[in-house]
Amino acid sequence: MAKMAADGKIFNIGIVGLGDNGMMHLNGFKKLPDCRVAAVCDKRDEARERAMGVLKDSSxxxxxxxxxxxxxxxxxxVCVCTPTFTHTPIxxxxxxxxxxxxLEKPIAPNIEExxxxxxxxxxxxxxxxVGLVYRYCNLYRTxxxxxxxxxxxxxxxxxxxEYRDNFPTQWFFETEKSGGALLDKNCHHFDLFSWFIRSRPYRVFAMGGQHVVKGKxxxxxxxxxxxxxxxxKNPDIVDHAFVLVEYENGARANLGLCMYExxxxxxxxxxxxxxxxxHALAKRDxxxxxxxxxxxxxxxxPVDYVSDNLGIGHIGAHIQHVEFVQRMRDRRQPFASLLRARESMVVCMAAERSIKEKxxxxxxxxxxxxxxxxxxxYAAEFESASPSPLPAPRRPKEAKASREKELVDAFVTLVRLLMGKRPLGKAAPFARDTFVAAAKRINADSAYLKMAKGLNTVVTFEYPGKEPIAAVIRDGKLEIVPSRTVVEEARVIFTEKGWEELQAGDSIYRVFLSGNIKVDGDPGKLRPYTEAFLRIGKSLSAD
Ligand SMILES: NC(=O)c1ccc[n+]([C@@H]2O[C@H](COP(=O)([O-])OP(=O)(O)OC[C@H]3O[C@@H](n4cnc5c(N)ncnc54)[C@H](O)[C@@H]3O)[C@@H](O)[C@H]2O)c1
Structure with missing residues (x-):
């Protein structure tokens, strides 16, 4: 957590737009000792009620x-996290x-605005x-x-x-409102390209269209x-694209987007x-x-991919808030400045235009x-060195196990403690409180803490129709946080029956584990989670 500044000033923050992203900002500012979320705004009553429920402060x-x-x-x-077409008026x-x-990215859906x-x-x-949150994360700063x-x-x-599933909001599918899929989704990635290539984009060629997400x-x-x-209804944005970009120094970049996986x-x-x-390759952030x-x-x-977000919903999200407050104090240009944001947005707009006009x-x-x-x-800001990432956590010698094993072990331990002591009773609801109660017990379990020392990961639990819940494991200690945009290291998907069975302690075969778990055997035959199950089954029975 950020340290309170010497002047003791508390910054009052207002948040406009309390959807997925607004709630992420609300949870983030709430964590800072020198900030207070003093006002919330959303057109929808239920969104405001949810926010007030989290803040628990009637003032x-x-x-x-x-x-x-x-x-x-x-x-x-004011933190603006409404749909893109409403950004600049607010x-x-x-x-x-x-x-x-x-101001959330993209700044607006068109260049004039x-x-x-x-x-x-x-x-x-x-x-x-601007909410170019990748600029604040340890991995890309490293x-x-x-x-x-x-x-x-x-x-x-x-x-x-970026091959992924789609977004859940109607406005995203309307170019006038979102600016298109490439602008909304990939301004982050074209921004990363410019950051690393350190030259200006010069020309863009793109192909894309609607394979699946189309029609009335x-x-x-x-x-x-x-x-x-x-x-x-009536989506008019691309659901896939390939984009080529050339830079003034001759560097070239490509981006593939699929939104229907x-x-x-x-x-x-x-x-x-x-x-x-x-060559460097970053995977899954x-x-x-x-x-x-x-x-x-x-x-x-080695990268500390936990401390920069603290499980609030997106890598870099925590540092993004910390540095925003620093900029309010020192009045310097933010690292995600308007001019930098414009540069990545123009590449996206050029790609959208290239697709349309062939x-x-x-x-x-x-x-x-x-x-x-x-x-x-402001030319100097494009040349200046990037802020340093937080130091990667040191791995204790005895914890030399691979990351994959660490993840499986963390998960196994969590499941074992959740089910082994049957703390929850049969068919307890899949609810944050349930996990918080379990985490409290787990954190008090000295045998677990000894074993999990040096363990750093995030495990996200999902259940049909419910808000996903993330367990942030930092040097073994668990913190349960709400998470909708998943900062995912391992992802556990429960079916209704699987959750009940887990509660009953009979079986975990309906708990699906995916994410950072790789298949050792024939990938054609084994799904990643099957392999993880085999390992989990082994560890559980070895207990
Ligand atoms: N930086 C990132 O990684 C990131 C991630 C997700 C979303 N975003 C951006 O954040 C913004 C919001 O995205 P989201 O997924 O939370 O959308 P959302 O549709 O889930 O939420 C938007 C909220 O704004 C409210 N709203 C709409 N118009 C309003 C108005 N005039 N006044 C008050 N409230 C209003 C809606 O009722 C809704 O609750 C978008 O611009 C999106 O591109 C950024």
Whole structure:
């Protein structure tokens, strides 16, 4: 947790938009000792009620009207996490009212609104930080530090593979409201490319379209949606694409997006290759491997992928909040500044245009004299070194086991303690309180703590129609947190029957484990979770 600053100032934060992402911000600011969530706003009553239930403080102002929230004199900052097409009207009013702003990405669905807002924001002295949360996570900061140290020579190739299930909100499927799938989903990844390549994007060519998610009414697959029968009306965005980008220094990058995968297998992969032949590959935002080049062999790069988010919903989310507060204090440009965010968003917009118009699109098509002037003024920020990641946790000598084994062991221990002592009684509800109670017992179990020392992971538990629950295991200690956007190291999916059986302590065969568990045997025959089960079964019976 962040340390309280010496001046003792508490920053009052207002949050507008209390969907998935707004709740993540609410949980994040709530963790900071120098912040208070003083007002919440959502058009929906139930969203505000959920937020007030989490805050448990009746003095917090709850309103459906963002204008009322922005006008509150006691607020220092407004966090805007409404659907993209509503971003700039709300953020503009917030800065007019003298507030600093943490604005979710993308800034707006089209370049005209993006540029008008940037110009307006820079005319004020307000801090505006964009929700490019990857810029705050340890994994990519570690990779950036390696790039800046020269481990790769110059990064000349970059790639991203994002094959996943879909999103659960109607507005996302309407270009006018979201700006399209590439803008909403992949501005993060094009931002990572620019960060590592350290040159400006120059031209974009993309192909994409609708394979599956199309028509007047279509059911989408989203593994974490509360409503698994979600019907989307008239989607007009791509459900898949391949994008090629060329940079001014000759570097090239590609990105593949698929939004209709069912039961996603591998998760996000991001790689870079340098002029000296070195290659780095990040998987699922939790592992980083690097190799080749002068060092000559693949190695795992240790990363603390827990402390930067503390299980609140997205890697980097915690540091994003900590640094936002630092910027409110020191009034420096945020690391996820408006100008940096614009650069990645323009690549996405160019890709969307390239798909529509079936041609190569030059980034210069988005030039604006006012933005050019600002880029010149703030050129130094594009050259400056990246903030350091938090140090990776030291692994004690005795805990030399592979990450895979650590995960399975953590899970086994959790399940064993949940079921072995039958603490919950038959068919206790799958509820956060149930896990919190179990975690309290587990944390008091000295035998477990001894065994789990040095263990750092996140296990997410899912159950049909319920909010997923994440167990953050930090040096063995468990913390149970709500989590909808899953920071996933291992993911456990219960069926209703499986949960009951787990409670009864009879069997765990209906608990599915996927995520970072690999198959040792023939991958064609064994699903990853089957293998994990075999291991879990073994460990349990060995007890
Ligand atoms: N940085 C990230 O990694 C990340 C992750 C997820 C979402 N996002 C972004 O966050 C934003 C919100 O996404 P989400 O998934 O939470 O969406 P959501 O649809 O789940 O939630 C949006 C909420 O805003 C409310 N709302 C809409 N218009 C409003 C208005 N005028 N005033 C008050 N409340 C209003 C809705 O009722 C809803 O509760 C989007 O821009 C999205 O792109 C960013």
């Amino acid at each position: 917090v102002v709850s309103t459906p009207d963002y204008k009322k929230l922005c006008a509150m004199p006691e607020l220092d900052a 953020a503009s009013l917030a800065i007019e009212c003298g507030k600093d702003v943490l 993006v540029d008008a807002f940037i110009v307006k924001a820079f005319k004020t002295d307000r801090i505006v930080q 990779l950036a530090a390696m790039v800046e140290k020269g481990d790769f020579g110059d990064v000349m190739m970059a790639y991203c593979k 009414s279509v059911k989408v697959n989203c593994s974490y949606a509360p409503d698994q029968n979600l019907m989307i 069912v039961d996603p297998l591998e998760g996000l992969e991001i790689g870079i290759i340098g002029s000296n032949g070195s 939790v592992t980083l491997n690097a190799g080749g080049g002068p060092q000559g062999m693949m190695r795992e790069v 041609r190569e699109v030059k980034i210069s098509e988005y030039d604006s004299p006012a933005i050019k002037r600002l880029m010149k003024k």
